[in-house]
Amino acid sequence: MGKKKVTSTDIARAAGVSQSTVSMVLNKKYNVSFSKETVRKVEEAAEALGYAAPGRKSRRGSRKERLLVVFCSNLTNPYYVMLLQGIESRAKEQGFGLFVCNTQRDLRMEERYLKMMWELRPLGIIYTCNPSECFMGLVEELSVHIPVAIINNQNEKLNVDAVELDNSKLGRMMARHLLELGHRNVAYIAPPLTVRQKQRSKRVEGFLKEFAEAGIKENVIIKAAKEELDLDIAHIDSEYKIGYDLTKELLSETKDITAIVGLNDMIAFGILDALYEAKIKVPGDMSVMGCDNTLFARMHKVALTTIEHFVIFKGRDACDIIMKKIASHNSKYSEIEPISTYHVEYEPKLIVRGTTSYVRRRKKK
Structure with missing residues (x-):
């Protein structure tokens, strides 16, 4: 025996x-x-x-153990698919596999996956959005033992590595573009603006700030979906339906606006279809704008004006941060392992296409 x-x-x-x-x-x-x-x-x-x-002997040769974990809040928005594409392309180059945790913005799911990390022991963890605030302590504890990178809203104070996005700046750029085109009465359509989803609120706040500086903040209508919507499992058309349904509501409430902004491209597509059904011409009668420059923004029959913030590159950078952490751990400098914090940010770019134009006078009926 x-x-x-x-x-x-x-x-x-x-x-x-x-x-x-x-x-x-x-x-x-x-x-x-x-x-x-x-x-x-x-x-x-x-x-x-x-x-x-x-x-110990098999770790180097076993591809199964070369694992990175990616936390996603949902996989129905092409934005997250683009992030995954960037992460996976870099991970594949380095011989790593991915395990994707789709939390569906459910706190219980997120907590369950986080607790699994102690047993799974991946070589790195990437969050494609800010972790829920109630779990930040757990994420920071994990980051002491497993490299963690977060693709996050720049305004959040995090003690971990991050590829940052200034959502407030994106909102300001969207507003500035419409103001330059002469739009003074506009609407902004968004998913639920909850405390948990601060990045959404930051984008809206940036938009409002730009209009406030122009002295016409009160001319902006903010229409956000109800908070309960985030409690449901996201369907493939959830954000599209937010844009579609809230635009229908908006059109029944006011006739004065000349532009509608979607917090992201998927919401903007819903806006476009609701306007099409109402026989409102884009951009002749109404300008429409999105954000994220997803693949569909380029494919739509009326190409969408949007904001490019280099989503795929962010995914690759998050993966690169993990690789640097792994390399520094494996390279013996002294008895003490070096501790470093990386922060990467891209400058967003306005992409003007066919859905925005100068304000035109409407014909009186």
């Missing part, structure tokens, strides 16, 4: 510490969290019991 395999639980019992402490110490993460005395006790207990670390 073979000798019983020594586990981290055995070492924890011998050293008088928790099993998670043993796991982190044996994985050389002790420079951040543990005293020299704790490290010494764990290492001496492991040596005395004859502990052999599992999978």
Whole structure:
């Protein structure tokens, strides 16, 4: 009968510490969290019991273990698909596989996936949006032991690596374009503007600031979907329907506006179809604008004016940050592992196409 395999639980019992402490110490993460005395006790207990670390020889050669985890809030918006495309292209070049966690903006799903990370032990974690605020502590704790990169709203204060997006700047650019075209009465259609989804609110706030500086903030109508909508599982047409349904409502409430903005391209497509059904010409009677420059923005029969902020490149950069962290961990500089924080940001660009134009006088009926 073979000798019983020594586990981290055995070492924890011998050293008088928790099993998670043993796991982190044996994985050389002790420079951040543990005293020299704790490290010494764990290492001496492991040596005395004859502990052999599992999978050490196979890790380099096993492609299955070269895993990155990506957290997405939904996969119905092409924006997230574009981010995944950027991440996957870089990961594939480096021989990594992806495990995608689609949280569907459900706090329970997000928490469940986060707790799985301690067992799954991927080589890196990428968030394609801001983590829910109630889990930031858990994400920062994970980042001590597993490289984490977040593609986030720049206005959030995070103690982890980030590829940043200034959503307020995007909103200001959209407003500036319409103001330059002479639009003074406009509407902005958005998904639920909840505390959890601050990046949405920042985009709207930027838009309003630009109109406020022009002295006509009160001329902007903000129509946001009801908060309950974020509690439902996102369907493939959820954001399109927000644009479509809220435009229908808007048209029944006012006739004065000359431009409608969608918080993103998918909402803008819904706006366009609602206007088409109402026989309102774009851009002759109404200008329409989106944001994200998704693939469909270029394919639509009336090409959409939008904002390009280099989504695929952001995905690649997030993956590059993870690779740099892994490389710094594997390269021995001294007994202390270097700690560095990366922040990357792209300058957004206005893409003018066929859905915006100068304000034209409407014919009186």
